[in-house]
Amino acid sequence: MTGGAPSSRRIGPRPMRKPERGETSVRDMLGALLLLIPIALLIFTVGGSCSFAPTGPAVDPGSGPTVNVAERLTEYARGSAFALRVPDVPFRANSTDRGPVEGGGTAVRVGYVTPDAEYLSLVQTDASAEGILATESGAAGSGDGPPGARGTTSAGGLTWEIYQADEGEPFRIATLPGAPETRLMITGSGSEDAFRTLAEATATARTLPAGATTG
Template sequence: MTGEPSDGVTGEPSGGVRAGGGTAGRAAPRVGPRALRKPGRGETSVRDMIGALLILVPVGLLLFSVGNSCSFAPGMPVEDPNSGPTVNVQSRLAEYAVGSAFPLRVPDVPFRANSTDRGPVEGGGTAVRIGYVTPDADFLSLVQTDGTAEGILATESGAAGRGEGPPLMRGTLDAAGLEWEVYQRDGGEPFRIATLPGDPDVRLLVTGSGSDEQFRTLADAVVEAPTAGGG
């Protein structure tokens, strides 16, 4: 049988070309959403860099901060005793001494002073506090006051604010030529209280996580320290 090969569609020649040179089966217009186009490298590089910086910069700052305040020890980080604020105790106590009802002592100790403040004592009187950080990253607080032993113990232990009794007396110890009464709750830090000789009555309270040796270093320094103010 003669004639052009058929492509299986009746009446259409092979190759899809109509007689007269016309193109067979012209494609109909596309209907529906177009396929997503992958952005070129030049379009995404700047955007990706900015996004990466927004993530990496805060992380880097956090790591820098942690690295400056902690040093690595097996099992856990240890606070750097040289990090944090430092205050000029001599300058601060000179300010507090103006108009003070009792003389203030300015101890010279091998600890970093990181805080000072002044406030009222339960039952009357004023407390002047110095906070120290030891080379072992422990803490000691020295309080000088003209309040009673009961009043300063209630104030510093927080017993008055929490509506509970003060720490119990556990005994006495001798340090820097003074007798110190030791008060402590079970598992808590000791509060050591002594009265300085002379008039008016001035009491010292030392508390914190520092060792007994560090307590004695602070006790010796405050007893031997020069005074400022006092009426």
């Protein structure tokens, strides 16, 4: 073994080094930025359809799909056996469809959202009152009885028969004058004022005759 100065090569783990101030700041900023990006995306996505409320988010009645009622009803009228009415109401129409009714007949439906974010459905049909009530209430497929009669009300110059299950939404049915016999039904969570607005607008609306080819 020869003598001499000890080797300067270090053996073992390198001691911990306190990061420089500049390194810490950059790393912290990058970490905070990565955390903020998904939060910002979530706020941007939800913010378009909701607004802050102390009790929770409120649905924006202006969000969601919008349909052109006049165009859709004109299409349905071409193959309809009864005339269709096109009401002009301050509600947003978000759906339309046409389908069969229990016991025979056809139903043409338009769904509306009111400015208070409530919903109303207008149904025009040549079916019987019993048939359209069973179909729209779901009683036809559930085996349960239809909603019970709850009296009548007047709106738009028509008499509307009211049907309602316990704590359920009311179904209001009116028979239009003339032939063929046609009925209107309005149901949904809308207020009494919203119902009357839609009922009066429908009663005085322009009419598309059966088999119409223009709006």
